[in-house]
Amino acid sequence: MPNPRLLVCDTDALIQLFLTKDSTRKLIPLRVLRDFYEIQPVIVEEVEIEIRSSKTFLNQFEADLKKSLTSGTISLLDASAFLKYVPSPHARSVFASYQGLGRQYYRYVDRGEAYTLAAAVTLNEPAMSNDFSALEVLDKQGFALPTPVLRAFDLFTFCYQTGDLVEKECDSARQDLIRFDEGVPRSFRHASFRDGLESFCPRLLDDAKPTIGLAPTPTAAHKSQRLIKRK
Amino acid sequence: MLNSILEATGLDSQTCADLLGINRDVLVEWTAAQRSIPESYVALLSDALGVDVETLTKSVRHSRSQRDSDITPAIWYKFKGENLVSADREAVFLIRQIGHFQNEIEHVTGKRSVAWKPTFDAIRKEIDSQAPPGEQGRKAARILRESTGLAHGATGIGEVFRGNLRRQGILIIESPLPESRVEGCSYNVGAHPDERPCIFANTHHTTWFRRNAILIHELGHAIFDSTSAAASLDFRGFGEGKEVSEQRAEAFAQEALIPREVLFHAVQSHGIKWDSISAEGLATLVATTHVELRMVIKAAASGGFISDADAERLSELNITEYLRSLSDHALTTTEYLATLSEEKKSKLLIGNRTATNPSRSIRLPIQYVMTVVEAVRDRQISTGKAAEFLMISKQDLESRFGNHLGINED
Numbered sequence: 001m002p003n004p005r006l007l008v009c010d011t012d013a014l015i016q017l018f019l020t021k022d023s024t025r026k027l028i029p030l031r032v033l034r035d036f037y038e039i040q041p042v043i044v045e046e047v048e049i050e051i052r053s054s055k056t057f058l059n060q061f062e063a064d065l066k067k068s069l070t071s072g073t074i075s076l077l078d079a080s081a082f083l084k085y086v087p088s089p090h091a092r093s094v095f096a097s098y099q100g101l102g103r104q105y106y107r108y109v110d111r112g113e114a115y116t117l118a119a120a121v122t123l124n125e126p127a128m129s130n131d132f133s134a135l136e137v138l139d140k141q142g143f144a145l146p147t148p149v150l151r152a153f154d155l156f157t158f159c160y161q162t163g164d165l166v167e168k169e170c171d172s173a174r175q176d177l178i179r180f181d182e183g184v185p186r187s188f189r190h191a192s193f194r195d196g197l198e199s200f201c202p203r204l205l206d207d208a209k210p211t212i213g214l215a216p217t218p219t220a221a222h223k224s225q226r227l228i229k230r231k
Numbered sequence: 232m233l234n235s236i237l238e239a240t241g242l243d244s245q246t247c248a249d250l251l252g253i254n255r256d257v258l259v260e261w262t263a264a265q266r267s268i269p270e271s272y273v274a275l276l277s278d279a280l281g282v283d284v285e286t287l288t289k290s291v292r293h294s295r296s297q298r299d300s301d302i303t304p305a306i307w308y309k310f311k312g313e314n315l316v317s318a319d320r321e322a323v324f325l326i327r328q329i330g331h332f333q334n335e336i337e338h339v340t341g342k343r344s345v346a347w348k349p350t351f352d353a354i355r356k357e358i359d360s361q362a363p364p365g366e367q368g369r370k371a372a373r374i375l376r377e378s379t380g381l382a383h384g385a386t387g388i389g390e391v392f393r394g395n396l397r398r399q400g401i402l403i404i405e406s407p408l409p410e411s412r413v414e415g416c417s418y419n420v421g422a423h424p425d426e427r428p429c430i431f432a433n434t435h436h437t438t439w440f441r442r443n444a445i446l447i448h449e450l451g452h453a454i455f456d457s458t459s460a461a462a463s464l465d466f467r468g469f470g471e472g473k474e475v476s477e478q479r480a481e482a483f484a485q486e487a488l489i490p491r492e493v494l495f496h497a498v499q500s501h502g503i504k505w506d507s508i509s510a511e512g513l514a515t516l517v518a519t520t521h522v523e524l525r526m527v528i529k530a531a532a533s534g535g536f537i538s539d540a541d542a543e544r545l546s547e548l549n550i551t552e553y554l555r556s557l558s559d560h561a562l563t564t565t566e567y568l569a570t571l572s573e574e575k576k577s578k579l580l581i582g583n584r585t586a587t588n589p590s591r592s593i594r595l596p597i598q599y600v601m602t603v604v605e606a607v608r609d610r611q612i613s614t615g616k617a618a619e620f621l622m623i624s625k626q627d628l629e630s631r632f633g634n635h636l637g638i639n640e641d
Contacts, residue, residue: 012625045269053254055588056624062254099270107339110615111271134613181626 003228005085007033007041007150008077008120010129011050011112012183014043016152018064019180023172024165029155030073032164036230041128042077044102044115077119085123098122108141109134120146126204126226128152130183135222145222148203153185157202160193161212162230167194206230232289232302234262236280239303241311241320249590250324251275252622278331278422279324281306305461306418314466318410321591323418323462325622326404326429329595330420332620333402333427336602339611344400347428350378351454358455364475368451368482375454375487385496388488389443389521389560396450397598402429405442406594409435414469415445417453418462428453434594439560440523444470444484451483452476470525489520489527491534498536505536513545514553518561524550583631586622595621607636 021027033039043051051065068074075081079095086094098119105114113134120127127146129135135149156173159165165173171193177184188196201214207227216225237247244262248255251272261268268276268288277284281304310320337343354371362370376382379395388395393403402420414433419426430449432442445465452463456476463476470481497519498505503512516527525546532542554561559570568581584595603620606612612620614636618628629636 046271049253049257049269049272052257053252056626102271106271107335108611108616109613110619113613113615115269115271131613131615133607134615137610137613137616140610 001227003037003231004039004125004226006077006120006123006125007039008116008123008125008127008146009041009043009047009074010116010127010131011047011054012130013128013150013152014047014051014065014074015054015056015061016130016177016182017155018061019182020152020156020173020176021064023169023176024156024159025169027068027073028164029159030068032159032162033155034073036162037228038231039228040075041073042075042081042119044077044112044119046102046115047112048076050112094122105138105143108137117146117149120149126150128155139220139222145220147221148224148226149222150203151185153188153200154203156193157197157200157213158204158206160197161202161209162206163209201225204228232287233268233276235297235299235302236282236287236304237262239299240280240307240324242317242324246317246321246590247324250321250328251279252588274422275328275331278334278420279327280304281327283422309418309460309462309464312464314412315464316410316412318408318591319413322406322408322411322431322593325586325589325591325593326402326431327420328589328622329404329593329599330402330427330429331422332622333599334421334425336599336606336612336620340602340606342602344398345427346399347396347401350375350399351428353378354454364479365482367455368479368484369486371451371454371479372483372486372490375450376490381487385492387493387497387519387521389439392443392447392487393596394598396430397596400427401450401453402427403446403596404429404431404593405434405446405596406431407435408433411435412466413464414467415449415465416462417449417457419457428457438523440517440521443488443521444523444526447487448480448484450487451480454483455479485526485530485533488522489530491530493520494527494530494534494536505531505541508545510548510550511553513548514550514557517550517554518558521560524548587627588622588624593622604632604635607632 017027017029030041033041048065052062054061069076082095083091101122102115102118105118113129113131116127116129117138121144125146126148128150130151135145138145156165156170160167160170174184174188174193185200187200197213199214201216202212203223203225205211205225205227207229237244244258245255248258260266273284273287277287282302286302306323310323354374357374358367358371379399381388381392381395397403411433414437415431417428417430420429421427430446430453432445434442437445448465449463456463472478472481497516501515501519503515513524513527517524520527528542528545531537532539537545559567568576580597580600584597584600585592586595600621603617607614607617614625614628618625621628
């Protein structure tokens with residue numbers, strides 16, 4: 001299976017990456033994906049607006065986002081960007097179909113989440129979101145979900161597996177999130193990064209490196225594990 | 232086009248952005264047509280501003296060829312009038328957002344009620360518009376009481392009419408607006424054909440007894456005047472208006488809240504004699520009928536129980552202390568809270584109903600908040616969606632309602 005072309009990121013997960021940027025060498029998880037795996041992290045317009053409008057932590061993320069968009073670490077997935085990922089004769093109809101799906105999701109989940117998941121489903125790419133409540137609700141409603149939906153922590157464990165982050169950096173990111181009262185997967189809430197990894201099943205791994213974490217068991221597609229190759 | 236409409240609201244871009252919970256620069260980009268408004272914001276903006284989606288998304292070039300009067304919803308003309316301040320327009324902008332959200336949550340939960348429509352239609356059909364305004368109002372109130380079950384028991388309806396009207400689909404907002412001189416107003420919210428009446432009472436420096444009269448007065452306006460006026464506004468101390476619509480709404484409020492039989496029953500059941508009534512007796516009538524003293528006396532005079540001279544004399548009596556001993560509704564908020572058990576406080580969502588995301592806070596109706604919380608508990612909407620509906624952050628949602636949501640992480 002080829003690597004995905006995109007990782008469609010939602011607000012909460014991206015904010016966790018911004019919050020931990022000092023521990024993770026300035027968003028290295030996103031840069032590793034883009035530079036070594038040719039997976040471009042993208043955000044939909046709704047997420048861009050949410051991050052720019054965020055009132056938490058004195059809205060320090062607006063500057064982080066601007067820098068990431070300027071450097072290309074993150075790209076904006078708007079109507080024109082769809083042309084890059086969909087053959088031009090179909091781009092308009094695919095974009096309309098994405099908007100239609102987003103509209104349906106948006107009845108049940110918040111704006112950023114709805115359009116992030118809708119974009120990932122429409123383009124058949126993975127998404128990154130920490131909002132288990134949204135996934136649960138959409139799943140219950142019978143809507144399609146991206147495969148897989150990564151959590152911010154999946155990028156830390158992935159970079160740990162690939163050697164792009166060391167254990168100390170990952171644990172420091174974990175502590176940052178706890179200090180900021182952010183949601184952290186249960187495995188890591190009261191355990192160090194190394195200890196927590198034993199009971200954490202990562203959803204993204206490099207298939208050429210020794211596996212880490214808990215082995216996957218049969219589960220919903222959006223919680224499945226994706227293996228990717230370094231280019 | 233958005234720029235022209237926002238200018239027409241009389242709100243500056245910073246205030247509008249704050250009320251929408253978005254960064255001002257984003258709004259400026261939309262108004263300057265530097266980028267299109269994402270579809271997900273169009274419906275909310277359309278409902279909040281009162282313009283249709285097509286108008287909102289028209290190009291700047293097209294908007295230049297149109298006059299303000301072609302695009303500005305009538306309600307904004309009304310709210311730019313004399314005696315009105317920015318706070319009034321901000322409240323309208325917010326309340327219209329709540330109307331949008333209420334339509335959305337009802338769509339998801341399938342609990343939509345439009346019972347107000349047949350009730351309003353029945354009243355309008357029965358009323359002779361050539362009749363004296365007082366008679367129109369009284370007759371309308373009698374139909375309302377009969378058709379909604381509010382006439383049962385011949386007692387005060389202050390504690391039940393809010394729930395009754397909300398079940399019919401009417402949006403009732405009671406929230407403090409300290410800077411405003413508006414005491415009550417009514418207008419429709421939600422886009423056609425999903426519009427619904429909204430009645431608002433400013434809780435700043437008003438008693439519960441007074442608000443009962445305000446809300447029902449505004450309901451009268453909603454029934455009679457919403458088809459011809461974009462909004463009805465009543466300023467502090469209203470009640471003696473000379474206009475037809477005011478006389479009709481006032482007569483409607485009095486007849487709906489304290490018709491002759493309710494007053495008669497209250498007097499009889501408490502052994503009160505009109506010719507020797509004391510301040511304590513009057514306080515008893517206020518506590519029983521759920522309306523302020525002024526309306527009790529007016530009802531007694533128009534019901535033929537007392538003379539005009541008696542009415543004048545009785546209105547001078549001070550019933551405050553008696554009333555406080557007879558009704559919890561006469562207590563201050565602090566005093567009232569002290570009487571409540573923790574369970575009751577939790578049920579009433581004390582302190583948990585205020586929307587804090589917008590720059591201007593507003594108190595949401597209990598039923599609306601509970602519908603949203605129950606929808607999360609039943610996995611009909613996500614926590615993020617609930618936070619959006621309640622206009623609070625996800626963190627606030629968790630801290631206020633965490634125990635009710637039943638969310639199981641991982």
